[in-house]
Every structure is written in C-alpha cells, then in structure tokens.
Amino acid sequence: xxxxxxxxxAKAPPAARKVTFRILRGTLVGDQLTQKNQDFEVPYxxxxxxxxxxxxxxxxxxxxxxxxxxxxxxxxxSCGMYINGRSRLACKTxxxxxxYGNEAKNIAAGGxxxxxxxxxxxxxxxxxxxxxxxxxxxVEVLKPYVQDGPEKEAHVTKDSFxxxxxxxxxxxxxxxxxxxxxxxxxxxxxxPAALAKAYRFVADPREGDKTDRLKALSEDNGVWDCTxxxxxxxxxxxGVAPMEAIVKLRALAIEAGNTHVKGAKKSMGLKGEIATWGxxxxxxxxxxxxxxxxxxxxxxxxxxxxxxxxxxxxxPFEHRPEGLAEVKAIYxxxxxxxxxxRTRAEDSxxxxx
Ligand code: SF4
Ligand code: SF4
Ligand code: FES
Numbered sequence: 001x002x003x004x005x006x007x008x009x010a011k012a013p014p015a016a017r018k019v020t021f022r023i024l025r026g027t028l029v030g031d032q033l034t035q036k037n038q039d040f041e042v043p044y045x046x047x048x049x050x051x052x053x054x055x056x057x058x059x060x061x062x063x064x065x066x067x068x069x070x071x072x073x074x075x076x077x078s079c080g081m082y083i084n085g086r087s088r089l090a091c092k093t094x095x096x097x098x099x100y101g102n103e104a105k106n107i108a109a110g111g112x113x114x115x116x117x118x119x120x121x122x123x124x125x126x127x128x129x130x131x132x133x134x135x136x137x138x139v140e141v142l143k144p145y146v147q148d149g150p151e152k153e154a155h156v157t158k159d160s161f162x163x164x165x166x167x168x169x170x171x172x173x174x175x176x177x178x179x180x181x182x183x184x185x186x187x188x189x190x191x192p193a194a195l196a197k198a199y200r201f202v203a204d205p206r207e208g209d210k211t212d213r214l215k216a217l218s219e220d221n222g223v224w225d226c227t228x229x230x231x232x233x234x235x236x237x238x239g240v241a242p243m244e245a246i247v248k249l250r251a252l253a254i255e256a257g258n259t260h261v262k263g264a265k266k267s268m269g270l271k272g273e274i275a276t277w278g279x280x281x282x283x284x285x286x287x288x289x290x291x292x293x294x295x296x297x298x299x300x301x302x303x304x305x306x307x308x309x310x311x312x313x314x315x316p317f318e319h320r321p322e323g324l325a326e327v328k329a330i331y332x333x334x335x336x337x338x339x340x341x342r343t344r345a346e347d348s349x350x351x352x353x
Contacts, residue, residue, distance in 0.1 A: 016043055017043065017044055017045065018041050018042065018043055018044070019041075019042055019044055019053075019095060019099060019112055019113070019114055020039050020040070020041055020042070020112060020113045020114070021039070021040045021041075021042050021053060021054070021057065021114050021116060022037050022038075022039050022113050022114065022115045022116065023037065023038055023039075023040065023057075023065070023116045023117070023127070023128070024036070024037055024115075024116065024117035024118065024127075024128075025037070025038050025065070025127045026118070026124050026126060026127060027126060028124065028125055028126060033123075033124055035124070038062075040057045040061055040062070042056060042057060042095075043056070044095040044096065045096075046094075046096055047094070048094065048095045048096070049072075049090065049091055049092070049093060049094055049095065050081075050083055050088075050090040050091075050093045050094075050095060050098070050114070050116070051069055051072060051079050051090035051091040051093075053095055053114075054067055054069075054090060054116075054128075055069075065127060065128075066126045066127040066128065066129050067079065067081065067090070067127060067128040067129060068128070068129055069090065069091065071091070072091045073091065074089055074091060074092045074171070074237055074238075075171060076171065077089075077171035077172045077173035077174070078173070079091050079173075080119050080173040080174045080175045080178065081116055081117070081118060081119060081128050082116065082117045082118060082119055082120060082178065083098065083114065083115070083116050084098050084107075084108075084110045084114060084115055084116075085115070086179065086234070086235065087119055087120070087174075087175035087176075087178035087179045087235045088175065088235075088237070089173060089175070089237045090116075092237055093107075095114065098110050098114050099111060099112060099114070106234065116128065118130045119174055119175070119177075119178035120178045120179065120184075121177055121178055121180060121183045121184065121187070121191075122134060122135060122174065122177070122178065130174075132174060134187075135172075135174050135177050135191070135193070135194075136172075138190050138191055138193075138194040139172075139193065139194045139197050141190075141194075142190070142194055142197060142198045142201075142213075142216075142217075143201075143213075144197050144200075144201070145201075146201060146204055146206050146207050146208075147201075147207060147208050147209045148208045149207075149208020149209040150208060150209075151207065151208050151209060151210050151211065152205075152206055152207065152208035153205040153206065155205065156205050156206065157205070160203060160204070160205050163199075163203040164200055164203050164204050166239070166240065166241070166245075167196045167197065167199055167200040167203075167240055167242075167245055168200055169238040169239060169240055170193060170196060170197065170236075170238060170240050171237075171238055172193065173237065174193065175235040175236060175237065176191070176192040176193050176196075176231070176232035176235045176236050176240075176242050177191045177192060177193055178235070179231040179232065179234070179235040180192055180229075180231060180232055181227055181229045181231055182225055182226055182227045182229075186221065186225055188220075188221045189221050189225045189226075190217075190221055190222055190225075192226070192232035192242030192243065192246070193232075193240075193242060195217070195222070195223060195226070195242060195245060195246050195249065196240050196241075196242040196245040196246075198213065198217055198245075198249065199245035199246070199248060199249050200245075201213060202214060202217075202249060202252060203248075210252075210256075211256055214249070214252055214253045214256045214258055215253075215256070215258055217249055217253060218253045218258035218261050218263075218264065219261065223246050223249045223250050223253060223263070224250065224261060224262065224263020224264065224267075225263075226243065226246045228243060228246075228247070229243075230243055247341075248341040250263070250264075250267065251341045252341060254267070254268065262289050262290065263289075265288055265289045266285060266288065266289035268288075269284070269285050269288035269289060270285060273285065274327065274331075275327070275328065275331045277324075278321040278323070278324040278327045279321055283295075286298060
C-alpha cells in the first residue's frame with residue numbers, strides 16, 4: 001500500500017492591493033504639446049516597481065502609454081521620470097515605498113495615488129518621454145574623452161583612481177539634470193551630469209589638457225552657475241554626487257588661476273571676509289564680485305530690499321560674531337595644512353562640499 005503523501009496546505013492568495021497611477025500624458029503636434037493627467041488602477045505587491053506597474057498598464061489597459069526602459073536593473077539609465085515630486089528611476093523605485101515611505105531610501109509616504117510625469121528641464125516628446133538631445137549635447141561639448149597633451153602624467157595613483165571612479169558610475173539617466181534648480185533659471189547651464197563628467201577628465205592624471213578644461217569650465221554656464229542646492233546629490237541613483245564634483249572643479253579652477261570670473265571673485269571675497277570679520281558682508285561681497293558698475297545695476301533690487309527693511313549694514317564690524325578667534329584658528333590651520341580636493345574623502349549628503 002502506498003504511503004499517503006502529506007499535502008502542503010494551499011497558501012491563501014495575498015489580498016489584491018491596488019494603487020492609482022496618475023500619469024501626465026502628452027502629445028506633441030507640431031510645436032504644440034497638449035498634456036493631461038490620466039488615472040489607472042494598478043495591482044501591486046511588495047516587489048512591484050513603478051516600471052513593472054507601467055508595463056502592466058501598457059500591456060493590460062492602454063498600449064499607447066509611452067515611456068523609455070531597457071535593462072530594468074538601474075544600469076541603462078533610460079527609465080528616469082518624475083515620480084511623486086522627485087526624479088527617480090522607475091525600475092529602482094518600489095510602489096510600496098512610494099505609498100508607505102522608506103526612510104532608508106529617502107522616500108516620503110505619498111499615499112494611495114502615485115503621481116508620475118516626464119523629467120523636468122527637457123522638452124517632452126510624448127507621455128513620459130523627453131528629448132534627451134540637450135542633455136547629451138552638453139556632455140559632448142566638454143569633450144568626454146582623455147586628450148593627449150603636455151599635462152599628461154604617466155603615473156595613476158590609487159587616490160586619483162577613486163576620484164575618477166566615483167563620477168564614472170554615471171549612467172546618464174538625467175535625473176540630476178531634471179531636478180537641478182539652476183537649470184530652471186538658466187537652461188544654458190551645463191548641468192550636474194556634464195560637470196561631473198568634466199571632473200572625471202580633470203581628475204584623470206592621463207588627461208593632457210587640464211588647464212584649458214578648467215578655463216572653459218570657469219566661463220558662463222559652467223561651475224559657477226550651480227546654486228549648490230544639493231538636489232543632484234539626492235536625485236542620483238548611482239551615488240555620483242555631482243555637486244561634490246562641481247565644488248572640486250571650482251577649487252581646482254581657482255588654483256589654476258581662473259580668478260577673473262564673477263563666481264571666483266565672489267567665492268574668494270567671501271573667504272576673505274569670513275577670515276577677517278567672521279561674517280559675510282553682502283554689500284562688500286557684491287562690490288568685490290560685480291565692481292562699482294555692476295553694483296549700480298543692482299540698485300533696483302536694493303531698493304526693493306530696503307522697502308522690506310532688509311538692508312544689511314555695510315559696516316562689517318557692527319556684526320562681529322562671538323568666537324572670531326576660533327574662526328581665525330580654523331583658517332590658520334587650513335593655511336598650514338591645506339586640503340587637497342583631489343584626495344579629500346567624499347561627502348555625500350545635501351550641502352556636501
Ligand atoms: S547643486 Fe548645483 S548642479 Fe546640483 S542640482 Fe543644485 S544647482 Fe544643479
Ligand atoms: S550623475 Fe547620477 S543622476 Fe546624473 S545622469 Fe549621472 S547617474 Fe543620473
Ligand atoms: S530600465 Fe534601465 S535604468 Fe531603469
């Protein structure tokens with residue numbers, strides 16, 4: 001007689017969970033883009049990613065929904081989109097994290113409606129697909145390759161490798177470009193990804209023309225146009241920390257003698273003022289950066305500030321802070337033991353650098 005085979009009790013199917021995907025869809029006809037939100041009810045479980053859910057919508061509800069994707073593994077960089085108020089990779093973002101939040105991933109709980117739209121700062125072509133030409137063109141003008149030249153070094157150290165390696169992780173997803181606050185005001189700004197790429201070549205000992213690169217990066221739309229908001233650090237899915245690279249480029253550009261530009265003057269003036277007074281004196285800082293004629297051009301702004309009672313005193317000694325001796329001691333220490341930005345350990349959070 002055959003022994004009875006114990007049956008594994010059948011698992012009850014998990015309760016079907018559903019979430020609303022509110023997707024900003026758009027069609028470009030000629031130069032005219034018409035956009036409107038469309039809601040889709042989407043089933044999900046703990047492992048469903050935004051990309052998985054979008055594919056389900058495309059397969060089951062509306063085949064015309066258009067978005068980019070390829071690898072599904074945070075490698076190709078093609079599925080960047082604006083999800084619940086931040087630029088994210090759809091294949092790396094779990095639906096449940098968007099609903100309930102995930103502190104470790106810096107995702108706030110957004111509730112039962114997931115809001116998705118195309119990346120910002122780029123022209124929309126259709127639905128979630130943006131025109132990535134401007135993004136790529138900005139990298140292209142920076143000559144993203146090692147050039148032969150007199151500054152080429154034969155010896156590659158471990159430190160220089162780690163600098164190059166960090167920025168080499170970029171997958172060109174455009175999330176930093178999409179969330180960049182400077183780009184909103186100035187679409188000609190090179191942007192975080194291109195500047196991080198530029199640092200990759202300035203930091204590479206094998207690069208033969210570092211001086212010219214730093215000169216070009218100091219001009220308008222380059223390193224000094226970044227507002228240091230830190231959004232690109234948060235947005236990057238690969239830990240590239242573009243703002244950190246920009247801050248390093250600024251220091252290297254000044255070190256290479258590119259001190260004539262507004263941003264460099266402002267930065268050096270600020271350093272001098274804190275060293276002397278312990279505080280920033282805004283009128284003096286403007287005078288240093290813009291010169292007397294430039295300051296005249298700011299009179300309208302100054303009048304507006306005056307009307308609101310927000311005019312700082314031009315006399316720095318009126319605001320001498322406590323602990324000025326400590327500030328001076330820090331400066332002295334840094335003068336005696338300067339930091340080398342090329343080998344400094346990376347910061348990673350907003351405000352880094
Ligand atoms: S830190 Fe600079 S580059 Fe990065 S997002 Fe802000 S403005 Fe853009
Ligand atoms: S720096 Fe990061 S966010 Fe920006 S394009 Fe590269 S991988 Fe994407
Ligand atoms: S599909 Fe390749 S990064 Fe998301």
